[in-house]
Amino acid sequence: MTGNYFTILGSASGMPQPGRACSGYVLQVEEELTLIDCGGGVSSAFLNFGFSPLQVKQVFISHTHPDHVSDLPLFIQMVYLAGQKEPLDIFLPEEFVPSFENYIRALYLLPEKLPFRLNINSYQDGYIFKGSFKLEAFGNNHLKGYAPFIEKYNLPNKMQCHSFLIEVAGKTLLYSADVYDFEDIKEHLTGQDYVFIEATHLDFDQFIKYVPQVNIGQYVITHLGSPVEIEGLGKKIADSGLKNIRLAKDGLKIAL
Numbered sequence: 001m002t003g004n005y006f007t008i009l010g011s012a013s014g015m016p017q018p019g020r021a022c023s024g025y026v027l028q029v030e031e032e033l034t035l036i037d038c039g040g041g042v043s044s045a046f047l048n049f050g051f052s053p054l055q056v057k058q059v060f061i062s063h064t065h066p067d068h069v070s071d072l073p074l075f076i077q078m079v080y081l082a083g084q085k086e087p088l089d090i091f092l093p094e095e096f097v098p099s100f101e102n103y104i105r106a107l108y109l110l111p112e113k114l115p116f117r118l119n120i121n122s123y124q125d126g127y128i129f130k131g132s133f134k135l136e137a138f139g140n141n142h143l144k145g146y147a148p149f150i151e152k153y154n155l156p157n158k159m160q161c162h163s164f165l166i167e168v169a170g171k172t173l174l175y176s177a178d179v180y181d182f183e184d185i186k187e188h189l190t191g192q193d194y195v196f197i198e199a200t201h202l203d204f205d206q207f208i209k210y211v212p213q214v215n216i217g218q219y220v221i222t223h224l225g226s227p228v229e230i231e232g233l234g235k236k237i238a239d240s241g242l243k244n245i246r247l248a249k250d251g252l253k254i255a256l
């Protein structure tokens, strides 16, 4: 199916859920696929929802929590075993690049052995990607709670987590990734067509109160916990009477 689409491969949050993958999204621009985040279960979900590994041109990772990155080596292996010949570009938060390069070699996923070029790129807050779409990365405060440990144990972590603003053929889409709180995302809500926002760290009542103040086409709430938690959010959305908020589901595909 050609056209431009955004598909949720996994709607689960940090706690894996039966039958659902963790964070992973496919941005399809005509024939070209971009994977955004690659948490547990994403490689298999990618196949389950009918995507071809040979159409993936690049992967962006928002931050290095396992529910956003743990499936990445397997995803690269899948692309390799599917017969990829074209280069694959991986974009990682700058702090993660040396560790990831060591990690994949420890997994015998040797870049030197692959029959395609694996480009491991680093990016930071403010980075702008321009290709068949535009992507801008905004650093957020999701990881700032680790600061005391990083300081105490003199760890190299730089607490890099990013939200992505994506523009495709005149449509705009914001993917919050994990945030510290609603304030992290509020300043970036500027009339986008679609906002994919994670529920885990959101004060949902504060969010719902804010929704009428800004003209957003459609909110999709993702990074969802247990069925009971999802039901609770569904009730809050229904009670609000707001029509532009919906809950994510694995496989939800939105035409852009």
Ligand SMILES: [Zn+2]
Residues within 6 Å of the ligand: 013, 014, 023, 065, 067, 068, 178, 223
């Ligand atoms: Zn997460």
Ligand SMILES: [Zn+2]
Residues within 6 Å of the ligand: 063, 065, 142, 178
């Ligand atoms: Zn996280």
